[in-house]
Amino acid sequence: MEGVLQRSEPLLCTLTGFAEDGEDADYVDLADATVKSLTRLKRDDLVQLCEARELDTSGTKPQLAQALLEWRDTHEEPDSSASSRVSDQSSGSTARPRTPKTRRNKANGKGSSRHLVPNGVPDTPILLRSQHVHNQQPDTPPMSHGMTPLITVENATPQPSGHGEPELDLDLEVLGLEEKEIPPEKLTKMEKIGSGGFKDVFVGKYRGRKVAIAEIRGQLSQMDIKELTLLRDFDHPNIVRFLGVSVPENTRETPVVIVSELCANGDLYDYIRNVPPPPLKKVVTIMMDIANGLRYLHERKPAVIHRDCKSSNILITTAVRAKIADFGLAKVKQSTRSMIRSVVGTVNWQAPELWHPHPKYDYKVDVFSCAMVFWEILQWHNPNKKYPWEGMNEHAIYEAVGTKRLRPATSGLRKQWTPALVDLVERMWQHDAADRPSMPEVHTELHRILAQL
Template sequence: MLKNIHGYFDFEWQFVTPPSRPPPQAKGFQTIERHVDETLQNESAITLNDRIKADIVVMCQERGLPAEGDKRTLIENLMEWQNSMPVPGPSTPKLYSLDPPAAVKKISTNTVSLNTLLMEANFQGEIKYEELQVGRKLGSGGFKDCYAGVYHGENVAIGELRVQNFTEQDVEDIKHEINVLKQLRHENIVRFVGVCTNIQHLCIVTELCDNGDLYDYMRKARKPSFAQMIMYMHDIAIACSYLHTRRPSIIHRDMKSMNILISSDHRAKINDFGLARIRARANASMHTQCGTPNWQAPEFWTSNPRYTEKVDVYACGLIFWEILSWAELGFPYHKLTEHQLYEAVRDREVRPPLEKLRKYPLSLLQLIQDMWKKDPKRRPSMSYVVDRLAEYLQ
C-alpha cells in the first residue's frame, strides 16, 4: 500500500513490525548527604550554559530530574543535584477509500515525444548526458531509476525516467516537479542541479544525500542523541516553513519520512515535489486528493477536499513522532488497512501512541499533538514550530 522512496524514488515495500526491545533496568538509590557526579564535577553554571538546551534536557533526564522549564531552571536543578541529591547505587533488575481506482488514460509516447513535451517547458540548466558519470543504482520504481553519479566533480543523484506507457498526468507531474525544484534554494531542500533531455536519456539531476531517506535511515542507523533528533526535526520544520512563507506559498502535500533525505553531514532535506502545489493566495484552499494515506491529514479524505498548508504541519507531526521513537514503534498506523485508517484517524481522532515517549519533555510532546489536531485551524504554523524547536538548540 505504501510507496518507499529508498533515498529517491518509489518502489513497492512490505513492512514488518519491528521486534519489541526488552524493558530497561531501573536504578536503585541510596541516600547520602553529598556525592560526586563524574559527569558534572568539572561543570559549572557557566559551562553548562554554553551547551544547547537539548543536551541539558538529557542530563536532567539521566538524573531523574524534571526536564521541563527554561534553560536556566534546568541548569539550576543540575547544580543542586551535584551538591545535595542522592547518589545512584548498583542497578537492580526490574522484572483507504475501498472503491477501485478510475481507469487512467495512457498515452502512446516515446522518448522523443516526451523530450519534446518537456522541452516545451523551456527549462533552464540543460545538462549534456556525456557530462554525467553514472554510478551505482540507488533504487527504482514507477517510471524512474535513480543512480549515484558525478557531474563536473560534484556527487549527484541522477533520476532517469523510463517513458514506456506514460500517462498524460505523468508528463504533467514531471514538468511540474522540475518547475518547482528549480525555483527553490534552501539548505534543507534537495537542490536541483539540472535536467538532461537527451533523446535516449531523460534525467532529473539533484544533489546526492549519501544516507538515503529518513525512513530507511532510522531502520539501519543507531538511535542518535536527543540533540541530533531535534536537529533533524528543526531542519524539516525550517524547510517546510520556507515553502509555506514563499509568495506564492508552496504546499508539499506528500510529507513523509520517505521524502526526507539525510545528507552525509546529517542534515535533513525535503525531497520529491511531484505532488507539490503552489497556493496563489493566502486565503485560498486546495481541492485535489493526493499523497500517502498514513501521513495524510483528515481533511484530505472527502470527495471534494479543501485544505491549506496545514496538511504539511499534520504530516510533520507524524514524522517528528517517528524520529523520537526512531522506528521502534513502526510507522504511523502501520497495523491499519486504508479503510480502518480513515475511520480511526478521521472519525475517532486516533493518533500514534505517546506512552513510550514520555521521557521526552512534555512541552515537545504537546507541540506534536498540536500539530496533528483534527481541526487545521488549531494546528500551529511551521514558523511557530521552528521557534519552539530552536529553544532546544540554544
C-alpha cells in the first residue's frame, strides 16, 4: 500500500522500554499520544520513555511530553508496508496510559457510634425518598434601581465555558490527586438529586456503596480545582469526605466527575424545612457538629477560613450528623498575623467587616456566619421558617447590619429553647470581630449547655 508510515523505532512501547511479543505490561502508543495524554503519566514514566530514546530528561512533564512527540514526528517516513503493522497491534496490545489506583483509606473503615434519629423523622432520608421537597438555595434579591454595591466579589462565580473552549488540561499528579483518580467505568450514575452553579449532582455507586457524584458542566474553574486540593487533605467527621475525581479522555464531551460521600438527608436548609423539630439535645448536637467542623478548619496549619458558611453548605447524613461542604471559596491563611483582603460569600450570612472597600478580616468572619446558621436552626419550630434577612436586597442588609448594627430577631427563642443558646448566638454575631468568641470557645460552650440538659 502507498502513503503509509514507517518508523525506524516501534512507537508502541512499555513504560520501561519497547514492547515485546507476549509481554504483560502497560503500553503507551505514541502514534495516538498527545501532550495531554502523556502528561497524565507520572514524571518517572515520562523520564523512562525519554531515556529509552536518548532524550533530555531535565524538563517539566509538558516539556518531556513535547520532546517525545517531536521525536515521534522526526522518526516518521513514508513507506508502502507499515500502516497495518501499527494499527493491527493497537486492538490487541495497546492500552491507554495507566490510571493510578485509588488507595483505600483505612481510617474511613473505623466504626463510629451513630446519632439517634430524632422523633418524627421518617426512616427514609430526604434525598432518597420517592418525593421530597427541595428548596432552592436562597439568593439575595437584587439591589434597588440605581443602587451601587458597596463591595466587589472577586472570583465568586465561575463563568460558563463556550463551545469553543479547549479541552481541560488537568494534571492530577501536579495537584497531588493521582491517588484519588477514579476510572469512569468504576462509577454508576443513578438519580439526580440537585443542581446548582455549573454542577449537577447525582446519587451514584462506587465500590458497592452509594456516593454523591457531581458532574461539572463546562470547564473546571479555579475554585473547583482549589476545592479539590483542599478536600484532598481534610480528614474530619464533620467535613464532607472527598473520595476521588474522574477525568474522562475527552473533557469537552464528557464531564469531569467529583465523587464524595453521600449525605442522604440533603443540606441543612432543606432539612429543617422537611423534618419536624427535634428535641433540644439534638439541636445542640447539630450545632456542635458545625462548630467542630469549623474548629478543625481554623486549627489546621495553615488555617482555613471557609468564608461561605450558610445552611445550604452544611449537609446532613442519615445518622443526622452535620458536615461542612463547598470549599470553593475557602481561603488558606498562611500567616497568623496577616489579614485576608478579598471578599466572597453570600451577603445574608456575611460579617460586616467584609463590606469595606478594602476589607481586612480573619477567621472570625466564619464565627459571625455560623451565628446566622444557628439562628436559622432556632427557627425550626416556626411554621414559616426564614433565613437571615429574607426578602431584603443587599443595600438594605448593609444598612441594617453594618450601619444600624441590627441582627435577626430573637424574641421568643429563649423561652422556646434555652437562654444560654441565644446568648451564645448574640456573642457570635457581635459587630466587632474581637468581641466574638473563637470556634473552640463556641464548641466548649455548646458542650457545657448540652451537659446541663
